[in-house]
Amino acid sequence: MTSTNSHNFYNSANSDISKHWPAPAKLNLFLHVTGQRADGYHELQTLFQFIDHCDYLDFQITDSPELILHSTISDSVADSDNLILKAAKSLKKHTQYNGGAHIWLDKLLPMGGGLGGGSSDAATTLVALNALWKTNVSPQKLAEIGLVLGADVPVFINGFSAFAEGVGERLISVEPAELWYLVVVPDVHVSTQDIFQDPSLPRDTPKLEIVSLMGQQWTNDCQKLVTTRHPQVANALSWLVEYAPSRMTGTGACVFGEFTHSQQALDALAELPADMQGFVAKGMNKSPLQIRLEQL
Ligand SMILES: C[C@](O)(CO)[C@H](O)COP(=O)(O)OP(=O)(O)OC[C@H]1O[C@@H](n2ccc(N)nc2=O)[C@H](O)[C@@H]1O
Ligand SMILES: Nc1ncnc2c1ncn2[C@@H]1O[C@H](COP(=O)(O)OP(=O)(O)OP(=O)(O)O)[C@@H](O)[C@H]1O
Numbered sequence: 001m002t003s004t005n006s007h008n009f010y011n012s013a014n015s016d017i018s019k020h021w022p023a024p025a026k027l028n029l030f031l032h033v034t035g036q037r038a039d040g041y042h043e044l045q046t047l048f049q050f051i052d053h054c055d056y057l058d059f060q061i062t063d064s065p066e067l068i069l070h071s072t073i074s075d076s077v078a079d080s081d082n083l084i085l086k087a088a089k090s091l092k093k094h095t096q097y098n099g100g101a102h103i104w105l106d107k108l109l110p111m112g113g114g115l116g117g118g119s120s121d122a123a124t125t126l127v128a129l130n131a132l133w134k135t136n137v138s139p140q141k142l143a144e145i146g147l148v149l150g151a152d153v154p155v156f157i158n159g160f161s162a163f164a165e166g167v168g169e170r171l172i173s174v175e176p177a178e179l180w181y182l183v184v185v186p187d188v189h190v191s192t193q194d195i196f197q198d199p200s201l202p203r204d205t206p207k208l209e210i211v212s213l214m215g216q217q218w219t220n221d222c223q224k225l226v227t228t229r230h231p232q233v234a235n236a237l238s239w240l241v242e243y244a245p246s247r248m249t250g251t252g253a254c255v256f257g258e259f260t261h262s263q264q265a266l267d268a269l270a271e272l273p274a275d276m277q278g279f280v281a282k283g284m285n286k287s288p289l290q291i292r293l294e295q296l
Contacts, residue, residue: 017296018061018132022054022288023124025115025281026152027183027249027256029176030218032205041151041167042196045207047218048152048168049161049176051281053183054288055117057084057124058104061132065098071105083122083149090145091126095135112189114250116152123156124289131296143169159290161283163210172210178283180265181256184240185277186232188253195251201225219247226252236276243268 028046035043067088069079079085084103091097103125109117126142129135137145139157146153151168162171195201202221226248227234233248237255240246244257244264259265265280272278 018059021057021059021124021128022292023057023109023117023120023156024050024052024054024284024288025109025117025120025183026050026155027181027283028114028220030213031220031222031250032208032213033201033203033221034205034207036203037167040196042203043166044164044168045205045213046164046168047161047174047176047213048155048164049178050284050287051181051183052284052288053109053115053279053281055109055121055124056106057121057128058106059128059132060102061129062100062102063098064100065092066100067092068100068102069105070102071107073105073107073111076111083118084125086149087122087125087146087153088129090149091129091133091135091137091142094141094145095133095137097133097135099133101129101132110185110254112191113185113254114190114248114252115183115254116150116156116250119146119150119152120156120289122146122149123153126153127157127289127293131293156287156289159287159293161285163213165207174210174214175285176214176283178285180259180262181281181283182240182244182259182265182268183249183254183256183279183281184236184272185279186230186236186253186255187275187277188230188232190226190230190233190252192251195222195226195229198225198229220249222251223248239273239276240268243271 032045143154143157154169160173163174240257246257248255
């Protein structure tokens, strides 16, 4: 899947309100682990930016109460675990809505890649069904409902690049440069839970003020551990740093290199070894989902 992102957000606008809702990926431009809460969850300081590489969801609302998912990932993710159905159920329960929906997922984002695809699918489901069902739940409440499903759901609902604290739910909008990224997708699934459970993960990065964080060199506290555990991630990073400043997103496996111009990123993509996969994407401080919502 070496791709130049042809199936992207810009060239696939759709005027039908129920169709083609984007669920974009995110990058963690930096990720610091600053502590651990009593419930085991880790306190983070992180900078989220969206990219124009997305899953897409279609919805058909129904008078009958069933929620039915048509998905290309049904073989690997059971319906009972799928965050899309969990999100739809949570919204239905919260609003006591009587009807249901058929939902189609076009899964383009790699899973377990640190791109937040599952959380983004959940966020898009909450936002889209709230609009289609006319249930009128506030974005703040949608983020609360979403946080139970995944730590990254609130930023996808918020829709703007953000500096985040807590487990990712305390958000301050920021506007980092909208660079071009070459994202390399190593052929390995990294479990977020396994990384956060590893005793050798550093958990004591000092908390800093946002101004210092935005001005310093950006790093990811999970990168050393993940590259040690997964040679595929180490290899991808060793290759990418020859072309651009590069690091890992989230708990991996994906790594990204930063480029000022799209052509530089595309030139590097053209050199990608045959055993690696990757795509070029643009940083977006307003998410494709937010743009879609504003077009309604
Ligand atoms: C690392 C990030 O990708 C940064 O954006 C996210 O915080 C991870 O978010 P996520 O994939 O939505 O993670 P969740 O599904 O909420 O959590 C998966 C597992 O990772 C651990 N976990 C997750 C987030 C966090 N701040 N501390 C944790 O310790 C928990 O054991 C949890 O059971
Ligand atoms: N709609 C969904 N899309 C992808 N994964 C899902 C979905 N629903 C549930 N999951 C489960 O969530 C796991 C993590 O998927 P995801 O792609 O969000 O990981 P990730 O990109 O590493 O996330 P993060 O960056 O938030 O850690 C998958 O392995 C899968 O079991």
